[in-house]
Amino acid sequence: MTNAREISVEYLARVEGEGSMRVEVVDDHIEHVEFSIFEPPRFFEAFLRGRPHTDAPDITARICGICPIAYQMSSVHAMEDAFGVTVGGPLRELRRLIYCGEWIESHALHIYLLHAPDFLGYQSGIHMAADHRDVVERGLRLKKAGNAIVGLLGGREIHPINVKVGGFYRTPTKAELETLVPELEWAKEAAIETIRFVSGFTFPEADMDFEFVSLSHPDEYPFNEGRIISNRGLDISVAEFNETFVEEHVERSNALHSRIRERGAYHVGPLARYSLNFDKLTPLAQNLAREAGLERVCMNPFKSIVVRSVETLYAVEEALRIIDEYEPPAAPAVPYTVKEGEGHGATEAPRGLLYHRYRVHDDGRIADAQIVPPTAQNQLTIESDLRYVLERHLDLPDEELAWVLEQSIRNYDPCISCATHFLDLTVDRG
C-alpha cells in the first residue's frame, strides 16, 4: 500500500506578501517541493519607462514598504553611475546611517514579531507577548530606535521623502542627529541582549552547502558599495551582474527566479553577508557572535535569526559612530549633469543583494529598468532548503511538519512584495 502525503500551506503567514508552499511525499519519497509566489505582479519596470530619472527613488520604494531605503539606495546609486557622479563625504555617511536605521527596524521586526514565535511555539509575536511581554516590548522599542533614524533622516519611516539622486533634499544638523544618541545607546544594550536571547533557542540541525553572494568592500561591512563576491570565487563589479546571474520566469510563480550561470542556486542575505564579511564587523559584534556560538561562516539557515541580531548590533554601533563623526555637508546634494547612459547599482537590503540597472535618455527620462530583489534570488535556495528539511523530518506528523517547513521559509525573511515587482508586461492570456 502506498502512503501519500501532501502538505500545503496556501497562504504563508508572517512573511511580507502572498506566497504558498506545497510538498508531496509518497512512501517517504519526496515527489514535489514548491515555494510559489501568487501575489499579483505590479509591473514596475514597465511603467518606469518614460518617467523622469528623478522619480526612480520614490517610485521603486513602493515595491516594498518594509525596505524602501534599499530601493532608494540602489536606484540613486545606479543613476549616479549612469551620470558619472560620486557622492562622498558626509552625504555618503548619511546614506549609510539611514540604511543602518532600516536594518535595525527590519531585523527587529523579523526577529521579534515574525521569527522568534516559531522557535518558542507561538502563532504570532502578539501571542508571544502574553507570556513574554518584556521581550516583545524590547523588540518593539529596538524597532522604533531604527525607525527613528529613518524618520529623522528620511522624513518618515515608510517611503521616506528625503532621498534623491545626488544626496538629500535637506540634511540634518549635528544637534538634530545627536537627539538619536540616547536611544541608540539603549539599543546597543538591547541588541546585545537580543543576541543572547536568540542564541538560547533550539535550532534544527542543518549544514548546507550554500554559495553565498554579497557585496564586499575593503574597509567596511557592506551597505551601498563594493564588489559582488561569493565563497566559490566569484568577484565581479556591479556592472557585470547580468553576465553572471540570469533570471528565469518559472510558470508557477509570479516572480523571476535567479541563478548563477552554469552553477545554479545561490544565497543572499544576512547569512551570506556575515559569512563573507565577518572580519569587517566591529570587535564587539565579532565577540558577541562567538559567544553566541557562531563560527565565522554559518551554513545553518535556522541560525539566521542569530546573524540578524549580530547585524543589528553592528548597525547600532555603526549609526553611533556616524553620528559621532558627523560634520554637516556644504550642500544637501551633489550637482550633476544629465546625459544619456546606463548605470548599475547594488546595495545590501536587509534581505540581501538588491540590484538595479537603468538606461537613461539624454533628456533624463528612463529608457529601460531592471530590478532584481533578494527574495527572487533566494527562491531556488528556499526550495532546496525545503527539500533538505523535509528529508530529515519525515517522521513528524503533518501539522508539525508544516510548521518546520514554514519556519525554514521564514529563515529567509522572504519579501514576496519585492519578488513580484515583475519584469515586464507579459501576462499570459492563453
Added chain:
Amino acid sequence: MALPTLAVHKFASCDGCQLSLLDLEDELLAVAGVVQIANFMEASREVLPPPYDVTLIEGSVTTAHDAERIKQIREETGVLITIGACATAGGIQALRNWKDVDDFTRYVYAHPAYIDTLQMSTPISDHVAVDFELRGCPVSKYQLLEVLVAFLQGRRPNIPTYSVCVECKLKGNPCVMVAQGTPCLGPVTQAGCNALCPTYDRGCFGCFGPMESPNTGSLADRWKEMGASERDLVDAFRSFNAWSDAFREESDRQQASIEIGGVR
C-alpha cells in the same frame, strides 16, 4: 466579554500600509488588548473564522481572482476600511491603466474577457461598498489609529479633508513655491502628513491624493508660470494617486493638450 475582531487583508500593494500597524510600536500591544486580531497573515499564523467586526484592506484589485475575493471579504465583515493609495485610488500600479490603453490592440482582440481585470488596477470602492477610505502612500499611522479607535467607539473618524497647504500654514513653514520657486502639489493634496515634504525643502508630490474639491486647473497654470511643461504636469498628477478622479482628469487634460499641440 468578547473583543471586537479585526481582519487585515492584502491586495496588490507593497505591504507598507499594513506595516503601519506594526509600526505603532508604543500602541501595538495596547491595540491588541482591545481588539482580537482575527485574520492578519503578515503578523500571525492564527486565523479565526469570520465574520469580523472591522476589516482593513490594503492594495488594489488587479486580477479576476481578487475581484471575487474582495466580494467575499465584504460579506464577512461589518465595517470595511480601505487604507492607502493602492486601496483608495489604485496605487502606483494604476499607471498601467494608461499604458495598456496604448497597447490595447495587442491584447484586446485575443482575449477580451481579461481586459478589465488583468489590465487595470482599480480601487476597492470600484468593487464593493467601503465604509471609510484612509488616504496616503503610506497612510499616517496616527490617522490609522484614529480611524480604528473611532470605528470601535462607533463614531466618525476625525480626518481633515483640507489641503497640505493648511498644514504648512499651521506649522509656520515658508511656502516652497513662493520662497524657492519649487513646484508643489500641496494646494490640491489632502492633509495628513503634517506637510512633510515642504518641511524637508521639497515640493509635495501628492502622495495623500486629492483634497475635497481641488482646483487642479489653476494649480497647473501656476506650475506653467514657473516653467513646468505639460509633460511635467502629466507626470506629477500620474503618480501614487494617478487613478483618483481629480488627478486622473487633470493629467488627461494636460495630455490632451500635448496631443493637440503636437498636431498643430
